Amino acid sequence: MxxxxxxxxxxxxxxxxxxxxxxxxxxxxxxxxxxxxxxxxxxxxxxxxxxxxxxxxxxxxxxxxxxxxxxxxxxxxxYNPSRIIYPMQRDPADRGKADKWQRCSWEDAFALIKEKRDYLAATYGPECMAVLSGTGRSGGIMVSDMAQAVLGTPNACYTQSGYACYQPRSAACSHVLGAYYPEIDYAGGLEETYDNPEFVVPEVIVVWGKEPLPSNGDGLWGHAVIDMMKRGAKLISVDPRVNWLSCRSTVQCRLRPGTDTALAMAWLWVIINEELYDKEFVDKWCYGFEEFAARINDPEKGMTPNKAAEICDIPVDVIYEAARLYAKAKPASIAWGLALDQNQNGNQAGHCLLALMSITGNVDIPGGQIIAEIDPAPGVAIDAKSQAAALADLKKAAFSADVKSDNVSKDLLDDSLTTTRMEVNLDKADAASDKSTAEDAARPTRRIGWDALSDELKQKTIGMKEYPMYVNNIRNAHADRMFDAVTTGDPYPIRMAWIQSTNLLAPTCSAESDKWYQGLLKCEFNFATDLFMTPSVQGLCDLFLPLSTCAEKNDVSMTHYFGSPVTIGAINKAIDVGETKSDAQIMIELGAYLQSKALEGMFIDAEDFLNQRRANVAKMSWAKLAQKVNFQRGVNYRKYETGRLRPDRLPGFLTPTGRIELWSTAFAANGEDPLPYYSEPAFSPYSSPELAKKYPFILTTGARTYAFFHSEHRQIPILRELNPDAMIEIHPADAAELGIASGQWVEIANDFGKAKFKAKLSPIVKRGVVQAQHGWWFPEQDGNAPNLYGVFQSNCNTMIANHYNSKLGYGAPYKCNICSVVPLKESYDTNMSVVDSKFGKLVI
Amino acid sequence: MTNAHNVINETTNFYAKSTAKTKAVTCAKNDSETAGKFGLLIDYEFCTGCETCVVACKKEHDFPVGKWGIRVLEDGPWQKIDGEEGGRGFNWNKIPVPTDLCDLCGKRTARGKIPSCVHHCQAFAIKYGTIKELAKIMVEKPKQVLWFPRVT
Structure with missing residues (x-):
């Protein structure tokens, strides 16, 4: 006992x-x-x-x-038996042939990359090379470093159409809020977390287009929502699909997919017209509120609850109830998710949600939305006198008619920026003092190579001409224009690709993935850094460089990539496996081998990189962070009052006007409407009624599972058995009409592609909507081309077309498309004993 | 304040105390009535169905594909009628059920560790202790189920 x-x-x-x-x-x-x-x-x-x-x-x-x-x-x-732990090489003539790989040394591998890179850069210019990346891996956030510092090409690219993951929201954050991503406050950065006296449990948490429990998006610990529910927080759910949290919500808004902006504008209509907003905060810290309110009430471009109810297909009472509950709760927070990015209206949806957080006074307060403090510029300290003067200026600038004029204001913006911008040498100085955007200031880990590129090369970044805000903000080539370059050679052909930390042929990221495959086959040389032989590597690459898992390397984990004041953690190395290397090691060693000018003398080794670009944010050495394991960053609330949101330590937000720009000067300067507006998804029963007759279902993709992270984990038998097959959810009444039985396979299709899924009959999807799982490939299937582990069998991304982005190049219809659904006679059920016999016996 | 409100407040406080330190409940020493009678108390109001207990159990016991020591069963989802008793929206509960193979992590508890499913549960929804003690906690709030898989 x-x-x-x-x-x-x-x-x-x-x-x-x-x-x-x-x-x-x-x-x-x-x-x-x-x-x-x-x-x-x-x-x-x-x-x-x-x-x-x-x-x-x-x-x-x-x-x-x-x-x-x-x-x-x-x-x-x-220790998965299919993991690749040694470098491997294959003749480009043998792409797609699974048995043609030969083990090689890292020296051979680097020599081959150098030969190809030197030849291609000298012959066609370095811009003919691209580094393609994905999400969720530590290498993903290093894509610009890999491209711009290691290879010397400007073309780093996250291949998802319109960067429809995080960027539509985070662009709105940088430009409207002038701070980085405002996460819900779950006390993660505070000692004793929920018990810290500074923390207040939110009365209401809005979960909008997000499934935090399985996704843990960008570092938000999803089950923190459960912790807060237990402490009394109520929920509002905004999601077309019923999920566990929505079942426990006080109000559910089950809107039609892709209509989030309309719903958010209607909430704003209620809050503004019923005067439920925080007048003091708006008066002091928001810019352009009157214009914003006028837009919301505009008979044409505005949005009444009745109009939104019709667009969103929900009862109007629910809109009033939700908006009032949110606005009256003190404090309240909004956990806003990926669904807001995955339509062309994503910048506007982000803008509206930021407006909701702002006008209700929930920005940077306990239990509201938390934002990261940024470092002061070198030599700058908080000074009461200049702060007071700046506050007076802020007021003046905010009411200047010049700023609001239609032909904004390029001069004024430039003037405003030069007052805060300082030239810094990023190789030497604390990168936090660079502040061309709020995102840079909050995330001082970026742009290792960008500044070493010549102006001429920067201008050649694919998409710079069409989408300068997108390209300059994230120093990435525009994904859809990269698709053009890869598939048609416009504006110029891509001849070499480094596919790192992405399985872009699997339906995870790129749109029209089958066409990306054909396009990338034309490259003279492709290589990959990864851990498993994915269909993308098997189909396209000539060299495989094996990566370490997080058990085999030292690295740093940071919530919101440092953009949120929660935790910074040490990834401590415990074991060695094969001849693998970490992303940072590869960046430094390959950079040195290629004699990269940008990296010359910058980092001695991977630990030096962690000291300079990771642990430094915790204001300590890597060695010290390693021993602490977890570091809570501490939270200062209401930093707009104290100057801690600006490198010059003046009060306000890091926008040209110093306020939260409800009327966005940056959007105006880039040719976008400075105020939000609703636009109908490109493919919907309303925007394309003729097509919708042929494709009567609304298709959403990408709902999370607990078993997998995007295209990963399919070869782990004990995870795969939680979800063996590629599933699609369809309402039982729709299934009955089509004669689809539970568990029967169906084919979905539209003008761009088709894919097979196993039907799960469930009332959690609305009638007329189907939800297809993403990420599927079948590592147990034949790896040889054209099968490539069945990557095109259940590939919903072949059905998403490129170039349906916002005016600024953001967002894409991954969650609001259309399709037909046809029952199949055949079964494609996974045989778990095959999966287990291939991958169940670990290699130790 | 109605009784119902008191219960909610009490349970809120009850939850607030659930941290890593309190997942194994205090149990009486040397009580012949409770000897060997341990169980799992599962709060299915907050079980999110994340499958953590399923995989944690599987790794602890090295159970092969197709065999489990605990599984998450589902009640729902089905639409309730708004405005009627039982609330609005959907009924959808996830209920972890120990199988015949559950040994309450005998090897772990012998080494002074709580069962793996209890340790890792993402919602802090599983408690381990004697049946007698867990039964006392059970009456503090509804939507809990007490499992007594075997005499240990």
């Missing part, structure tokens, strides 16, 4: 300790395997250099020992 006192926990244990026959290494996990940078606490139990098992670390301030299935299965990923 044991009493509770005898049950032990490991609270207070150091970063490394011994327990029985094991050495235990405490770590803060993030990628690979891909995930969001929550930095969940893990204890890695190692015996004789081998990972024996993992356990959740109770010491982590947020996760407190809790883990999701994917980290629990980490050992099955690390």
């Amino acid at each position: 044991k009493s509770a006192m005898q049950y032990k926990n490991d609270l207070g244990k150091p970063w490394r300790y011994n327990e029985d026959e094991f050495e235990v290494i405490r770590t803060s996990m993030w990628s690979p395997p891909g995930c969001h940078p929550v930095g969940c606490g893990l204890k890695l139990y190692v015996k004789d250099g081998v990972l024996d098992h993992v356990e959740g670390d109770e010491n982590h301030p947020v996760t407190k020992g809790r883990l999701c299935p994917r980290c629990l299965a980490l050992k099955d990923y690390v």
